[in-house]
Amino acid sequence: MISAVLIYTPRGELVVSKFYKGSIKRSIADIFRIQIINSLDVRSPILTLGSTTFHYIRSANNMWLVTVNRNNTNSAKIWEFLYSLNSILAMYAIDNSESIKEQFMLAYEALSIMLLETGVIVDTELTSVVKQMSQKPVRPELIAEESTSSRKTNSSNHSNSGSKVFPNFLKPNAVNNVTRTLSTSVSPKKRNKNEVVLYVNEKINILVAKDGSILKSYVDGSIDLTSHLQGRPICQFGINDSMARRAMPRGAETTQSIPTSAATSVELENCKFHQCVDLDKFEQEHTVNFTPPEGSLELMKYHVSKDLNLPFKISPTVTIMTSPRGGLNSCGVDFRINLKSLFPSKLSATDVELKVPVPPGTIDCEINVTNGSCKFIPEDNVMLWKFNKFQGLTENMLSAFTVCSNDTTELSLQQWSRPPISLEFELLMFSNSGLVIHFFNVLPSRDSTVSTRTIKWIKYISKSGAYEVRY
């Protein structure tokens, strides 16, 4: 049971305080401010003082979302709840200090839906919370994004915070709401659409050591769903999961004896399903059966670490040397990086961005690249090598030399901590894990009035998670 929910602005002003237990003193809010917000060196996302525990998270706009607990609760529940609350705030665009100060009653309303008035969590499913709210969300498109943004916020925070800042809408959002309601509720009826889209989203994470050996590599994937189906039909799809093979007689032997056949099936190490999926069915038949609610949701998550298809190969050679030109400050770091795409040449990756860290104190970089554009960004101490499009099976090279400020010595370059080179990209219709959806059926619903043909789409989107190379 949660005893209180508190929301602070980034500067530590308390804007929402909902107390569920009468015995809690209201001054508890000040204690959190003093202990965590005003403290510079905090090394834990949880704080326990006496028998009072604070769990907290930061939103993309650095708001503080906090819960107070007086007993030994399940922390997983608390953090899951806080992240859902965070998504709700984002959807109603009250995730920054100006707007929440105006619209804080919305937060109270959302809390009254998500929690019982006794502080017990009842429902955090975004679509159903939105349905019960008195207003329509300002950014309904976030429902679909919720799954991806809430995951691994630590790594995406820095890149998102810039783009996600929502303009402070000073105008009343009444007008806004009217148009939104039209677009969300009326238009689907008009078009009489009967479609369902499956997105296979994959993030590949890889860490390569100095000697080129792969320390870890895995794919975090999710199958997301956007459905506008009429009636409430049962959907069903199958994946090339090796477990499914094993269920067949003799299947196990073939996959074990012929390693190459592994490419045609994937060993899912773990899958997690949305609550609408029939878990027992998956257990027995290895097909995913579900009745999708209207809208977008994350249907399934999986994790694969064997037999991956690496999309890019990065081979860096980094040496510390004296400048070829000589001069006063003659030492610097020489980068020679080879970036090669390993996916079929018919595909091309977009938004490819290679981040090459340079030592602190670098004032300039002399860069030569075969393609794309590369810039040195002094504020972050990195070189950014960007491609709008990167064709499959293509090799590109970067050669660069850093020019250091006068006070940099060769020793300090040697002691430089060398953060890993990281790569970002997006690749459509490619599966990092080799996961393929075999079949996808929408079983005809009992409701015979629905006669329109169902449109089914399956899209594969591969992205980079942490694609890092040490050197």
Place this chain on the structure above:
Amino acid sequence: MSDQRIFTRYKANEIRSELQIVDVKKIKSGVAKKKNALRKIIANLTLGNYSEMLLLLPEILKFWKIEDDMEVKRICHEYIRTIGSIKPRSTVESLPFILNDLRSRNEKVQIMALETLVSIPFSKFSEEAFDFIIHLTNKKTVPEQLMKNAIYSLVQLDDYDHERVMSLLNLLYDIVNHQIEKPTIQIAALNALCMIHDVDGNSQPVHISVETAFNILELLPTLNEWDSATLLEILPITVVPQTHDNAYDMIDMVLPHLQHVNSAVSLSALKMVLYLLNYIEEVNQTIIKRLSNSVIALLEKPAELQFLVLRNVILLLLSRDQSLLKFDVPYFFIEYNDPIYIKDTKLECLYLLSNEGTLPQILDELEEHATDIDIQMSRKAVRAIGNLAVKLGESSAGKCVDILLHLLEFGVDYVIQEIISVFRNILRKYPKDFKNDVKTLVKYVDYAQDTESRNAMIWIITHYSDILPDYLTLFETFCTNVLNESPEVQFSVLTSSIKFFVRYPSIETEKLCICLLRECTEDANNPDLRSRAFMYWRLLSLAREDGSNVTNEILKDIVDGELPKIELNTKLDPIVLEELELNVGSITSIYLKPTSQIFRMSSLKSLPNSPVLNSDKSLLNVIDDLRSIGISNSNDRLNGKNHNSNKNNNPVVHTMSDFDKPAEKVNHLKGSRKSSISSPSKLARKPSMLMRKLTLKKKF
């Protein structure tokens, strides 16, 4: 939105006047303004402006009477709750309004009213609440949400009137056992029961029959995620399997929920399975694999949840034999962007996961982080390497020591200090093996600045004085300013000087010894130091006396005796572990401390007795799932396993080039490197070019 900002402190009069203006002109814009004024009240309560807002009670009551809007209602209730929790008596006037809402037809309003009643610590309010709850339980059809709220309200009321709640508990038991058709209500009742018992130290923990448990578990697939999480969380202990089959069946029912996307559900499922493992004889290999995989999969959650999972991984590694869990080491490798608390926890996991086979992999990783930019991080990495050397056998220790010596060359203060500190532990575990490395280490004597490393350095110099020819010069650097040292260092300096004197009685050592004894007895402020110095002094003079029975041998034995070998003890008390395992996913699992240490009120949880309870966790057999297919196959499987362990010894690591494919198109570098500083355009730089272009244009 408004002409004035909502979130500033207001006087009661200002808000009152705003509310009254609106009363006069009853137009639509007035409604918005009125709401705004009401919002200001809530904002001011949040700001802590209670005394002013208290004056507005009559206004609030006036609005309550006339207004049906949900937001206004919510504001009114919120107001009463806040004021009520500070000054319960002042809100008595609002009681009729709350009771009126309680009789409303709108379920939401009813819930609000009930909770307002419950949240005010005043007998008049709680009396009404009790009456209402009893009234609800007697009715046949009650909306689900309202009933749930009523049930949980009892937990709240338990704070004010324990006796009365206890008398109502049988109502809850009734719901748990009989209202099969409403699983959410059942779970709410069960959960409420558990919470009430948790707080009450005297009563026995809640129990439900195996039959009821099966009935509820059957409904598990139909439940909402939070209900499943709650159910799986409270079932351990409340239900006790009576036969092995009970336990096996329950595990089968719970297993699919390990795959739930909500980590609260999957962690609670894990907890339930762990609990049930105590009541079965053998466990299938696939189950173990699924348990481990579900834990690993949770590592892709947001950082805070990752942290929770990693802490629980530590707990599992401590409490269960490694054979029960199969984790791949690389999952615990540290990522550059991980928050510091995750890095810390991953280091601990790596330490616990280490064995002969995984050591090379782990050491590589730790070495990488020993040179991390974060000071604490790098110290912890170095410490972990040292601890590994102590934990594992001699052959592994050699590898660790090699890395430590290599890191010495890195040349950063805090790394060297940490290395010196851990080296003492290594030398105490293996006194003979690394004698040769002591000389290298001693070269860094000047780096030892903090208490621990100074202490360690003094001990090393003293212990290995036989192979260090210049031990006295080394030691003197610590003696020169002994009074300004921290107490621990003062003690070691004193003890070491005595040791030197006893070991090599000579003029230099005697002089040093006397000098230190004098300084410590005459100038030192620390009484402990003085008395220790006196003790040594008396001991030495006793040995000098003729005819005393303290010979040199005895003296040596006292001052410079053999030290016991050290062992690193990471194990927790089995009783604590048992309790922690029943608290997987909870706050205590993060701190890895017994519940009673953090929450004073709570009682100790332990495994309830049953005919099939395993007396010892290690008795649990792990069986191979392929046994049924045939002996030949299971042999294969065993071989495969051996392969795996071989793999661990010489890890087959893929490299980037394994994935290499020939490129179809290779772009080659052309031209020379260009400075990235955005230079002014070429045309501007070379005016002559510009001129030529212009002239060219003219010609055409």
